[in-house]
Amino acid sequence: GGEQEAASSAGGDGKMGGTLVFARSGDSVGLDPARETDGESFYGATAVFDNLVEFVPGKTEVRPALAESWEVADDNLSVTFNLRKGVKFHDGTDFTADAVVFTFERQFKEDHPYYDLGPWKYWGYMDMSNIVDAVVAVDDYTVRFDLKKPEAPFLANLAMDFAGIVSPAAVEKLGEDFKNNPVGTGPFKFVEWRKDDAIIFERNEGYWADDVYLDRLILRVIPDATARWLALQKGEVDVIDFPSAQDLQAMKNDPNVKVLQQEGLNVGYLAFNTSKKPFDNKLVRQALNYAINKEEIITAVYGSAGTPAKNPLPPTMWSYNDDIKDYPYDPAKAKQLLAQAGFPNGFSTQLWAMPVARPYNPNARKIAEIMQAQFAEIGVDAEIVSYEWGTYLDKTDNLEHDMAMLGWTGDNGDPDNFLWVLLSAPAAEPPAGNIAAWKNAEFTALIKEAKETMDQARRTELYEKAQVVFKEEAPWLPIAHSVVSVPMKNSVQGFHIYPTGKRVFRGVWIEK
Amino acid sequence: MGKYILKRLGLLIPTLLGVITLVFFMIALSPGDPARVMLGERASAEQLAKLRADMGLDRPLHEQYFSYLGRIAHLDLGKSITTGRPVVEEVLELFPATMELAFFAMLIASVAGIIIGVISATRRNTMVDYVSMVGALFGVSMPVFWLGLVLIMIFSVFFDLFPTGGRMNVRYYMDTITNFYLIDSLIAVFKTGDWHYLGSALKHLILPSVALGTIPLAIIARTTRSSMLEVLKQDYVKTARAAGIPERKVVYRYALKNALLPIITVIGIQFGLLLSGAILTETIFAWPGIGKWIYHSISARDYPAVQGGIIVISTVFVLINLLVDILYSVVNPKVRLK
Amino acid sequence: MNESLVQNGNIIEVKDPTPFQESLHNLKQNRAAVAGLVIIALFLLVGIFAPLLSPKSPYDQIIADRTLPPFSPGYFLGTDDLGRDMLSRLMYGARISMVIGVVSVGIAMGFGMLIGVTSGYIGGLYDKIVMRLIDIMLAFPYILLTIVIVAVLGPSLFNAMVAIGISQIPRYARLVRASVLAEKENDYVTAERSLGASPFSLMFLSILPNCLAPVSVQATLGVGEAILSSAALSFLGLGAQPPTPEWGLMIASSREFITNAWWIVTFPGLATLFAVLGFNLFGDGLRDILDPKLRD
Amino acid sequence: MSGDTVLNADRLHTVFEVKSQHQEKALLRAVNDVSLTISEGDVLGVVGESGCGKSTLGRTILRLEEKAAGDVLYRGTDIFSLHHKEMKQYRKKMQMIFQDPSSSLNPRKKVISLLKQPYKIHKTGSDAEIQERVESLMQEVGLNPRHQRRFPHQFSGGQRQRIGIARALALNPEFIVCDEAVSALDVSVQAQILNLLLDLQQKHKLTYMFISHDLSVVEFISTRIMVMYLGKIVELADKVELMANPLHPYTKTLFAAYPVNDPAKRDQKKRVVMGDVPSPINPPSGCHFHPRCPYKMPICEEKYPEITEAAPGHQVACHLFNK
Amino acid sequence: MQTTEKQKTDKQNSADTMIDVKGLSVNFYTQRGVVKAVRNLSFSIPNGKTLALVGESGCGKSVTAHSINQLLPVPPGKIVSGEIWFKGEDLLKKSEKEMQKIRGEKISMIFQEPMTSLNPVFSVGKQIADVFLTHHALSKAEAWERAVELLNLVKIPSPAKRAESYPHQLSGGMRQRAMIAMALASPDPGLMIADEPTTALDVTIQAQILDLMVSLQQRIGMSLLLITHDMGVVAETADHVVVMYAGRKVEEGDVFSLFREPSHPYTLGLMNSLPSNEKYRGAVRLEAIPGTVPDLLSIGEGCPFMNRCRYATEICGKEFPDETRLSEDHSAWCHNLSAVKESKE
Numbered sequence A: 001g002g003e004q005e006a007a008s009s010a011g012g013d014g015k016m017g018g019t020l021v022f023a024r025s026g027d028s029v030g031l032d033p034a035r036e037t038d039g040e041s042f043y044g045a046t047a048v049f050d051n052l053v054e055f056v057p058g059k060t061e062v063r064p065a066l067a068e069s070w071e072v073a074d075d076n077l078s079v080t081f082n083l084r085k086g087v088k089f090h091d092g093t094d095f096t097a098d099a100v101v102f103t104f105e106r107q108f109k110e111d112h113p114y115y116d117l118g119p120w121k122y123w124g125y126m127d128m129s130n131i132v133d134a135v136v137a138v139d140d141y142t143v144r145f146d147l148k149k150p151e152a153p154f155l156a157n158l159a160m161d162f163a164g165i166v167s168p169a170a171v172e173k174l175g176e177d178f179k180n181n182p183v184g185t186g187p188f189k190f191v192e193w194r195k196d197d198a199i200i201f202e203r204n205e206g207y208w209a210d211d212v213y214l215d216r217l218i219l220r221v222i223p224d225a226t227a228r229w230l231a232l233q234k235g236e237v238d239v240i241d242f243p244s245a246q247d248l249q250a251m252k253n254d255p256n257v258k259v260l261q262q263e264g265l266n267v268g269y270l271a272f273n274t275s276k277k278p279f280d281n282k283l284v285r286q287a288l289n290y291a292i293n294k295e296e297i298i299t300a301v302y303g304s305a306g307t308p309a310k311n312p313l314p315p316t317m318w319s320y321n322d323d324i325k326d327y328p329y330d331p332a333k334a335k336q337l338l339a340q341a342g343f344p345n346g347f348s349t350q351l352w353a354m355p356v357a358r359p360y361n362p363n364a365r366k367i368a369e370i371m372q373a374q375f376a377e378i379g380v381d382a383e384i385v386s387y388e389w390g391t392y393l394d395k396t397d398n399l400e401h402d403m404a405m406l407g408w409t410g411d412n413g414d415p416d417n418f419l420w421v422l423l424s425a426p427a428a429e430p431p432a433g434n435i436a437a438w439k440n441a442e443f444t445a446l447i448k449e450a451k452e453t454m455d456q457a458r459r460t461e462l463y464e465k466a467q468v469v470f471k472e473e474a475p476w477l478p479i480a481h482s483v484v485s486v487p488m489k490n491s492v493q494g495f496h497i498y499p500t501g502k503r504v505f506r507g508v509w510i511e512k
Numbered sequence B: 001m002g003k004y005i006l007k008r009l010g011l012l013i014p015t016l017l018g019v020i021t022l023v024f025f026m027i028a029l030s031p032g033d034p035a036r037v038m039l040g041e042r043a044s045a046e047q048l049a050k051l052r053a054d055m056g057l058d059r060p061l062h063e064q065y066f067s068y069l070g071r072i073a074h075l076d077l078g079k080s081i082t083t084g085r086p087v088v089e090e091v092l093e094l095f096p097a098t099m100e101l102a103f104f105a106m107l108i109a110s111v112a113g114i115i116i117g118v119i120s121a122t123r124r125n126t127m128v129d130y131v132s133m134v135g136a137l138f139g140v141s142m143p144v145f146w147l148g149l150v151l152i153m154i155f156s157v158f159f160d161l162f163p164t165g166g167r168m169n170v171r172y173y174m175d176t177i178t179n180f181y182l183i184d185s186l187i188a189v190f191k192t193g194d195w196h197y198l199g200s201a202l203k204h205l206i207l208p209s210v211a212l213g214t215i216p217l218a219i220i221a222r223t224t225r226s227s228m229l230e231v232l233k234q235d236y237v238k239t240a241r242a243a244g245i246p247e248r249k250v251v252y253r254y255a256l257k258n259a260l261l262p263i264i265t266v267i268g269i270q271f272g273l274l275l276s277g278a279i280l281t282e283t284i285f286a287w288p289g290i291g292k293w294i295y296h297s298i299s300a301r302d303y304p305a306v307q308g309g310i311i312v313i314s315t316v317f318v319l320i321n322l323l324v325d326i327l328y329s330v331v332n333p334k335v336r337l338k
Numbered sequence C: 001m002n003e004s005l006v007q008n009g010n011i012i013e014v015k016d017p018t019p020f021q022e023s024l025h026n027l028k029q030n031r032a033a034v035a036g037l038v039i040i041a042l043f044l045l046v047g048i049f050a051p052l053l054s055p056k057s058p059y060d061q062i063i064a065d066r067t068l069p070p071f072s073p074g075y076f077l078g079t080d081d082l083g084r085d086m087l088s089r090l091m092y093g094a095r096i097s098m099v100i101g102v103v104s105v106g107i108a109m110g111f112g113m114l115i116g117v118t119s120g121y122i123g124g125l126y127d128k129i130v131m132r133l134i135d136i137m138l139a140f141p142y143i144l145l146t147i148v149i150v151a152v153l154g155p156s157l158f159n160a161m162v163a164i165g166i167s168q169i170p171r172y173a174r175l176v177r178a179s180v181l182a183e184k185e186n187d188y189v190t191a192e193r194s195l196g197a198s199p200f201s202l203m204f205l206s207i208l209p210n211c212l213a214p215v216s217v218q219a220t221l222g223v224g225e226a227i228l229s230s231a232a233l234s235f236l237g238l239g240a241q242p243p244t245p246e247w248g249l250m251i252a253s254s255r256e257f258i259t260n261a262w263w264i265v266t267f268p269g270l271a272t273l274f275a276v277l278g279f280n281l282f283g284d285g286l287r288d289i290l291d292p293k294l295r296d
Numbered sequence D: 001m002s003g004d005t006v007l008n009a010d011r012l013h014t015v016f017e018v019k020s021q022h023q024e025k026a027l028l029r030a031v032n033d034v035s036l037t038i039s040e041g042d043v044l045g046v047v048g049e050s051g052c053g054k055s056t057l058g059r060t061i062l063r064l065e066e067k068a069a070g071d072v073l074y075r076g077t078d079i080f081s082l083h084h085k086e087m088k089q090y091r092k093k094m095q096m097i098f099q100d101p102s103s104s105l106n107p108r109k110k111v112i113s114l115l116k117q118p119y120k121i122h123k124t125g126s127d128a129e130i131q132e133r134v135e136s137l138m139q140e141v142g143l144n145p146r147h148q149r150r151f152p153h154q155f156s157g158g159q160r161q162r163i164g165i166a167r168a169l170a171l172n173p174e175f176i177v178c179d180e181a182v183s184a185l186d187v188s189v190q191a192q193i194l195n196l197l198l199d200l201q202q203k204h205k206l207t208y209m210f211i212s213h214d215l216s217v218v219e220f221i222s223t224r225i226m227v228m229y230l231g232k233i234v235e236l237a238d239k240v241e242l243m244a245n246p247l248h249p250y251t252k253t254l255f256a257a258y259p260v261n262d263p264a265k266r267d268q269k270k271r272v273v274m275g276d277v278p279s280p281i282n283p284p285s286g287c288h289f290h291p292r293c294p295y296k297m298p299i300c301e302e303k304y305p306e307i308t309e310a311a312p313g314h315q316v317a318c319h320l321f322n323k
Numbered sequence E: 001m002q003t004t005e006k007q008k009t010d011k012q013n014s015a016d017t018m019i020d021v022k023g024l025s026v027n028f029y030t031q032r033g034v035v036k037a038v039r040n041l042s043f044s045i046p047n048g049k050t051l052a053l054v055g056e057s058g059c060g061k062s063v064t065a066h067s068i069n070q071l072l073p074v075p076p077g078k079i080v081s082g083e084i085w086f087k088g089e090d091l092l093k094k095s096e097k098e099m100q101k102i103r104g105e106k107i108s109m110i111f112q113e114p115m116t117s118l119n120p121v122f123s124v125g126k127q128i129a130d131v132f133l134t135h136h137a138l139s140k141a142e143a144w145e146r147a148v149e150l151l152n153l154v155k156i157p158s159p160a161k162r163a164e165s166y167p168h169q170l171s172g173g174m175r176q177r178a179m180i181a182m183a184l185a186s187p188d189p190g191l192m193i194a195d196e197p198t199t200a201l202d203v204t205i206q207a208q209i210l211d212l213m214v215s216l217q218q219r220i221g222m223s224l225l226l227i228t229h230d231m232g233v234v235a236e237t238a239d240h241v242v243v244m245y246a247g248r249k250v251e252e253g254d255v256f257s258l259f260r261e262p263s264h265p266y267t268l269g270l271m272n273s274l275p276s277n278e279k280y281r282g283a284v285r286l287e288a289i290p291g292t293v294p295d296l297l298s299i300g301e302g303c304p305f306m307n308r309c310r311y312a313t314e315i316c317g318k319e320f321p322d323e324t325r326l327s328e329d330h331s332a333w334c335h336n337l338s339a340v341k342e343s344k345e
């Protein structure tokens, strides 16, 4: 195995049937996609729900789904969707404009009868309340979204999981229990959820598209990465999530297994708290950048599941500035810069590492160990500090750290979703998304302008410039972009990795 | 007897109250809050504040405590903060898995432990004795998580005898009624005549049970041995021998029944320990049990879940102790209750 | 009782050994205990002299030399995933494990004995309340208790030791209390009371020393258990923090190597196993020696 | 029956709370309404079967057990009314020698520290003085001072008992309760200890309460004898009077039960013993002895007999003598 | 009751001797050294008679008893020499299997501690019935019935009900009765060994038990080996007495002559130590034996009593004396018997 799979053509016989077992690291929290934030929950929701629009498999472009077409008003302040007819929810009720209105209104209208089932977290994350004014059913099969301001990524937002269309009848019937018994129009029907063990789905026979091949889909929980790999080797499961970087080579060598890989839309970084000494000094930040040998980190921690990062944006993102040159590994230079900054003998500081594995950083504490050793070489004595995850986020938000690792996964494929949230001056106020507390007027001005410009070329130019400023000022030490790897049996066909981290099982079939 | 049991059950309440109070304040004192954990990297300040208010986390601690007690009094364990599901529901789903595992582990440990212990005691200072006791010492010295990994490597990967984890081949869509898979699979066998379910359930149980049961097995073997040796020295054993009772009978009937007394206690204690000790085993063998769940709930600061889980485990623990005492009294006429 | 009896060689004087000599003698007779003691001594020595014995620093990373198998040139037991010398890390790990054992058991034993002696001796309401609290702690499963305590204190090696120590208090408290209750019945206590001895001196100077035999057995076994518990906590990320070469942490952080670099996982596991085994062997032997009931 | 009253117990009760078989709480009246007087130079022997409350009586008299009712006067002072400090002074005057020489000596202490302890507690004298006194004490009870660094278990039973005696003597007491002080010893050693106790009594003008279940020992050493049954005094008289003229049926039974050291007399012996000792938790109604008594009368089942003086200085609690 | 070596040889097959112990020596191999618990001990018991074995604590009485039915803990114990003839067979040559048949069937035993000698988890009736089942071809119900009969025989009130009781529900005296009943459950009770059967009991109970044993022995006609340290008990029950000191037999004889004429300095001292001795009426001191029993670990070849003996001479430390026959039924082992006799007069 080992080679990348060529996209297989849809349709045709011999693809139907079979059960696919997908092994993942944790259980879903809930299956109502608008309530949840974690990838594991979305894995389950994606199978059950359709959106008005969806991402093209493996891309960030958007294509029609439950909406057959749409028109954007000239003032960019409303979008009208023409809905697919004859689609039924799994509970047998019809999919109409009312369902669309229901799905969205419950997330922002405080007097909606089901608003209380929230919190509707992603709606908040994507700042949708400041974008969407109203959702209006024009007729049974036409829905209009009225916007508060022009928002270029709005359509992409609707392809995100939280915008999956739910069955109003089911929500009314199940109430709070809906999140355990999701009902949508999606390719698979929910059958059973065995907590911390497996979620079982079966094919939605009346699906509006004809590329649903699997009879059953089982999402199984195997917390330990190595155990997942062993289970795959033994054929107990068909596809596994988050393989251990250490096992990737063995997987690639295994003739019965193939590994799909794609760069993820994320970045893992080490932020210097520029509001604290000595990190307020640019020379120090640069010195620390010179001090780290990213290759070693990649080798030891990411293996072939990561690429070194030089920019705050992932390379798959448009406007990624590839001309920028990373600080090379040069301890001598680092020492010299430190001396120049007034620290010829280095200094003592803390190096914070997340306690948990994240998509952008599989093992922060191990990276911290490596960094600690490398910083030591230039005389910087870094104590590794780790808190329980919630505390960690709290404390970094409050800028209590000296240097802290963190990262970001893009939601909708827009650079603004990285740069504004993570590096703008307004985001540097606690609770800070900008945990470098970096308030650079020039940088903020550039991305503010980009945010308000609709012209893609101009935006690209602005973002590229911003990245130059970033590199020079070095508020972060960008570490890596992870490469998503999905090992599976050779017989599994039609599987695509989505940049946004979705796991989609429509179109997947098993070779007999 | 009934009165005694009632009295013991009555004692359960203050104990549990103590446990609840202890857990409540320890978690309240621990840094980090559940709202933060739930909302992750992207939370805004308003969102956090709102969620905290929703969860009642902004109220004074004593108020939270008493309202929690009030709900417990109504047998309402509340809802999990992370999943929003009633804690009772989650516990009912997960606890059987742990119970099943612990029970099976204990079964293996007790049967094997007692046999080994008796053999060692009767062949004291022979090779058999040395080997079993050194083996038992290795057993108690074993880091469980490490043992689990090693067992998987050997029996699952190398010899391909057992699955790597889980409770049952997920491709068998067995109806779960009790969530005790052995029972459920028996029902399935009954209904469909297909033995696959039971076979699969058993196969999945073995490795984790062995991993989990190793320490208790070793402890029981050692306890049995020393208890047997102690009993074999007693005057009444001498009496039995002096009365010409055959040695086999002296050992297996006269002595063993007496020797069982401390063993029963040990089995009870170990069973209780297994319930929580399963955390590591559950993680390694992908066993959907309550230990792992409580552990995750603790890290997520999911108060209601932690509380609920610990209340259930503690209750069962206390009940097992009661059961052990009752069993003890059945074997030991001295404390036999009228 | 002997010397007046020596006469004409009919009675040969046998010098009575002191209790210490007797225990030492019994210890020497007990092969398991000796083996345990040897293992403990070995680990202790390695721990104490780790800086002298270890071929390399346990922290020095040579990423280029990562995951070298045992017997590679320069690395007797191979290297870990960051290219650190396994042997050196294991040696420093011995030091950490010994400290863990001693500190945890010290905490547990100190408080446990205090509680046990007072509640056993004073009895009455105080005893009832204290034992209720102990029951509550016991109803709270051991591992969960440590986890919750670490959650309160925050994950670190020291806090893990404190948590393990606290969780182990009940067993010492109960053990000592039971011994005190039994010891209290002895007439020597009444005798000293009738001389007017104060409760304090009765509790701590008279009774307690006589309860130390089971405590010392429990403590020895407890060291082993503390090492195991701390390894488990580290495995869950609640104990030692990287890059500390603590064995449990070493296992945890290299778990994923079990299929392709077995030695990284296996050696710390074996080290833990043998260290704990040493304490268990010794503790067991100690029990045989100190518990005359089991003696021949 | 010589000098002043040393100790006076008046209607003394000692009660224990015990758990019965079914885990229910019950009261055990170990000492039940006991009045007695011990005069200077007396040796009051106390006999009775196991569990009848002999030890408890002795311990209560020394305030080592809390009383439930009644008074204990030591030379007229109510010792139960004393505070800790005052009591400590009285403790010097009243001591105890115990039955089991191995459990009454702290196994972890060497003889020297065992014997120094009384002085240390009462802070009398310098180290050198104490050392000297301990050595002379050892000599007095027949222990070789060279053995002072030994542990109790390195002595024989008789020697251990001597250590116990030395400790009791350390503070120059006036009154000593000997609780089965020789019962655990072999006869040959028992004789040595009895001799020692008698010597010491004469030398130090001691008053003893001598508890034993062995009639021959009590008979030998006592000046007065008291017979107890289930927590109560059944008979109390001068030794000579009691031995010559036992009145209470229980006393007679008890005396008859003791084997005689002469095979020639064995065929003449007529035993009147019957039945078991009832449980002290739930003693029989009326006279506790009635179920075993050959002279049982109807009233015996109903009423406990008052203690009366059947002859001068001869008290007995039996309806036969209750006029 | 002849116990000299010569006569014993003649008598070993004699039909009226129940048991004949010859030159028994038992050692314990302990960590501290070899304990010579019993040395060169010989005695025999005629059918239907009672022999009392007396001596101070630790002198080897129980070890002797356990040697007879081979219940010594081996190791550390070991019978190093001697023969034990029981009904014409040497028990020491029997295999463990054969001994199992003899134990309980022909030789029964009662122990000192009635508290610990009965199995706490079985009812008394069951324990007795088990002995019946082992040695007789009986059904369970029959065995139970016989057990109840025996309990009746040992005068336990309402035996049918008591059979169902557990040991802890019985008083010490009743337990000891049950033990006797169990000892009587053998089909062919030839020898009963009673190791301090009344030491743990109160005098009133002791008297009852002794009476019971004597009457049963006479009724059944078995021989009794009574081990005790209480001279009173000996005087009341024994026909013949063996006095042991530190593993050695020092004096033996018919009970009447032994009490009348105690001849060995130890026996003499023992008698004098008893406060109940007639001569102490009104006395203020006892004639005690000085010193204590020697440690069996450190004992040489001479007379073990010599260091407490006021008649001891040089020879006493070198060799153990030969038998001196004082009368037909009375012997002592002492080098200085004449001196003893003189001082008595």
Ligand SMILES: Nc1ncnc2c1ncn2[C@@H]1O[C@H](COP(=O)(O)OP(=O)(O)OP(=O)(O)O)[C@@H](O)[C@H]1O
Pocket: D016, D017, D018, D028, D030, D048, D049, D050, D051, D052, D053, D054, D055, D056, D057, D213, D280
């Ligand atoms: N601390 C105690 N708690 C409860 N019961 C006790 C206690 N001490 C003694 N008893 C009970 O009180 C009763 C009298 O006991 P005591 O020890 O005074 O008897 P005794 O006559 O000395 O007996 P013995 O001859 O066995 O020493 C017994 O039934 C005993 O069980």
Ligand SMILES: Nc1ncnc2c1ncn2[C@@H]1O[C@H](COP(=O)(O)OP(=O)(O)OP(=O)(O)O)[C@@H](O)[C@H]1O
Pocket: C296, E028, E030, E035, E037, E055, E056, E057, E058, E059, E060, E061, E062, E063, E064, E073, E076, E077, E229, E296
């Ligand atoms: N298992 C053993 N191991 C070592 N020595 C033993 C053992 N059993 C008995 N002995 C020794 O053998 C000697 C005789 O013991 P035995 O039990 O026969 O004494 P006894 O006369 O029955 O005393 P008592 O009157 O105390 O029952 C003792 O000195 C004892 O120390």
Ligand SMILES: [Mg+2]
Pocket: D054, D055, D056, D179, D180
């Ligand atoms: Mg007493």
Ligand SMILES: [Mg+2]
Pocket: E061, E062, E063, E195
């Ligand atoms: Mg004996």
